[in-house]
Amino acid sequence: xxxxxxxxxxxxxxxxxxxxxxxxxxxxxxxxxxxxxxxxxxxxxxxxxxxxxxxxxxxxxxxxxxxxxxxxxxxxxxxxxxxxxxxxxxxxxxxxxxxxxxxxxxxxxxxxxxxxxxxxxxxxxxx
Amino acid sequence: xxxxxxxxxxxxxxxxxxxxxxxxxxxxxxxxxxxxxxxxxxxxxxxxxxxxxxxxxxxxxxxxxxxxxxxxxxxxxxxxxxxxxxxxxxxxxxxxxxxxxxxxxxxxxxx
Amino acid sequence: xxxxxxxxxxxxxxxxxxxxxxxxxxxxxxxxxxxxxxxxxxxxxxxxxxxxxxxxxxxxxxxxxxxxxxxxxxxxxxxxxxxxxxxxxxxxxxxxxxxxxxxxxxxxxxxxxxxxxxxxxxxxxxxxxxxxxxxxxxxxxxxxxxxxxxxxxxxxxxxxxxxxxxxxxxxxxxxxxxxxxxxxxxxxxxxxxxxxxxxxxxxxxxxxxxxxxxxxxxxxxxxxxxxxxxx
Numbered sequence: 001x002x003x004x005x006x007x008x009x010x011x012x013x014x015x016x017x018x019x020x021x022x023x024x025x026x027x028x029x030x031x032x033x034x035x036x037x038x039x040x041x042x043x044x045x046x047x048x049x050x051x052x053x054x055x056x057x058x059x060x061x062x063x064x065x066x067x068x069x070x071x072x073x074x075x076x077x078x079x080x081x082x083x084x085x086x087x088x089x090x091x092x093x094x095x096x097x098x099x100x101x102x103x104x105x106x107x108x109x110x111x112x113x114x115x116x117x118x119x120x121x122x123x124x125x126x127x
Numbered sequence: 128x129x130x131x132x133x134x135x136x137x138x139x140x141x142x143x144x145x146x147x148x149x150x151x152x153x154x155x156x157x158x159x160x161x162x163x164x165x166x167x168x169x170x171x172x173x174x175x176x177x178x179x180x181x182x183x184x185x186x187x188x189x190x191x192x193x194x195x196x197x198x199x200x201x202x203x204x205x206x207x208x209x210x211x212x213x214x215x216x217x218x219x220x221x222x223x224x225x226x227x228x229x230x231x232x233x234x235x236x237x238x
Numbered sequence: 239x240x241x242x243x244x245x246x247x248x249x250x251x252x253x254x255x256x257x258x259x260x261x262x263x264x265x266x267x268x269x270x271x272x273x274x275x276x277x278x279x280x281x282x283x284x285x286x287x288x289x290x291x292x293x294x295x296x297x298x299x300x301x302x303x304x305x306x307x308x309x310x311x312x313x314x315x316x317x318x319x320x321x322x323x324x325x326x327x328x329x330x331x332x333x334x335x336x337x338x339x340x341x342x343x344x345x346x347x348x349x350x351x352x353x354x355x356x357x358x359x360x361x362x363x364x365x366x367x368x369x370x371x372x373x374x375x376x377x378x379x380x381x382x383x384x385x386x387x388x389x390x391x392x393x394x395x396x397x398x399x400x401x402x403x404x405x406x407x408x409x410x411x412x413x414x415x416x417x418x419x420x421x422x423x424x425x426x427x428x429x430x431x432x433x434x435x436x437x438x439x440x441x442x443x444x445x446x447x448x449x450x451x452x453x454x455x456x457x458x459x460x461x462x463x464x465x466x467x468x469x
Contacts, residue, residue: 005248008330008338011301012394017327018304019442023391026440030201037194044187044226048233050167051174057167084152087145093439094142094462099455101444134428134435135464200438203431204395 025108028115029086032079039076070126077122082115141196144189151186180234187230191223239263240320241277243284246331254331258320270317271298271310286335293448296383299326300335306385306446326388328397342384345401349409349427354420370416377411377456379449380404386443386453392436399432403443403453406434410456413463425464434460 019027046063049056063069089107093099098107173179198219206212239261246254261276271291278284286309287297293311301324302312329337355364387393387402401409409428412418428434434457443453 005252008248008332009246009254010328010330011244011254011324011326012328016304016322016324017301017389020445022441022445026438030438033194033197034201037198040190040194041222041226044229044233048229051171051233054167057170084149088149090439091142091145094458096455096458096462099452099458101441101452104441104444104454134430134433135461135468137431138435138461139465204392204436207396 021105021108021112025086025089025111028082028112029090032083032086035075035079036083039079073126074119074123078115078119081118082111085111085114137196137199141193144193144196147189148186148193151182151189174234184230184234187234188227191227195220195223239273239314241273242320242322243277243335244324244331245284245334247283247333263314268314269310270302270312270314270321273314273321274298274309274323284335285333294381296381299383299385299388299448301325301327301388306389308383308385308448311448326384328394329384329388337384337388339384341397342382342387342402342404345387345405346382346408349401349405349412350420350424351408351412353412353415353418354423355417356419364417366416373414373416374411376451377407377414380407380411380451381449383448385446385448389442389446391440391442392438396432396436400436401428401433403437403457406437406460407451407453407456410460413460421463422467425460425467428460429464 046060050060051057064073089098089111092107093104098104174183199216202212202215202219206215241259241261243257243259244254245251245257259277259281261273261280263273263276267273267276269291271288274284274286274288278286286300288310289295289297291310293308296308298309299306300309301322302309303318303322306326323335325331325335325337329339329342332338353364382404384404386407387404390403392400393402406428409424413421413424418424437454437457439454439458441454444451444455447453
């Protein structure tokens, strides 16, 4: 005779739970935020170098021209665009603009697509 | 801790710093779209101008405060055990303070 | 029609498992609950809560193909097969599709879901204008089914400290009730890093509410009131 199992399991398989478009925008907002926070020291370093001397300024420009840096720059551009657009969406919803379900779904799609669009544009310009 | 009004304060700080940063970025993008200073001298003289350097310093201050609220939110959500939470928050706080000091040196204190 | 249902019997199982069912439905079976009743007729061991069968009691809330909903008002037509039925996410499972709602109700009680008015009660009712009464629309209709709270990631990470969408919607229902006098206390009670401010407006709550309510909007309105009160 099996013992009564007092431990209550939970259903929490994230692969089996639906994530609506707003949830995708939201996790993207969080991930992009963390990426930007990690990039900040690099950004400050580049700012400092670009102001220190003419040689350092040229060094920064040359660095931003190399392939691996361009790749990282694109990631940062996505992070920046997504975080900015999703942030604006949040600020508008804070003042009750676009907080109905239909409007929120639409704005979520727009944010997701626009940030990818910016990356493609940026990628096109960098190449 | 129900006494501390840190819920609303943190949220308001996050929103207000965001608004300032959006305004700054729009201004910056507009400036560089119309007047992309290609040379070192032009870049430096523009950035070290009192208005630009102070506005940029404020931008970084807003950025670091905004990042603090964001990082704190992530930690409060995912890192519950105090033994991990406290060191992570402390490290994040100190790193942000260090970056603030660094930016102050670059923009306000250099000749 | 094919179903894939979460099974857990604490008297026999050490871990939950998923079970396949293939049930012949009748033309009069239109809602998911009808199908579940047929499945139970074939396999009596399947356990699930149900009562009103019309979307007002909230008993049969469950996760349907990944998305929370009420079985009695979810149409069978349009459900992708095999229909994946699981208990509400992150809630302790008592048996099969039945979850322990204790924590959910604890958060609800914590926001003091009753009118607080110290003035002596009038002879008849405490009066309210139609405009004041209309402010309760979209709030009083909540049936506490927990679809929203169990789909909310912030509730997943901090179920004991974050009040959750249902609790916060009810908090707002009392905050903007013109007959309630504890507005300031209610707002202060929610002002800590967790009770309300874990909410990031992910909006899963509004997506899944079977009554079409918007907890995310109520939370947003509470925040604006908090700002107004503080400045």
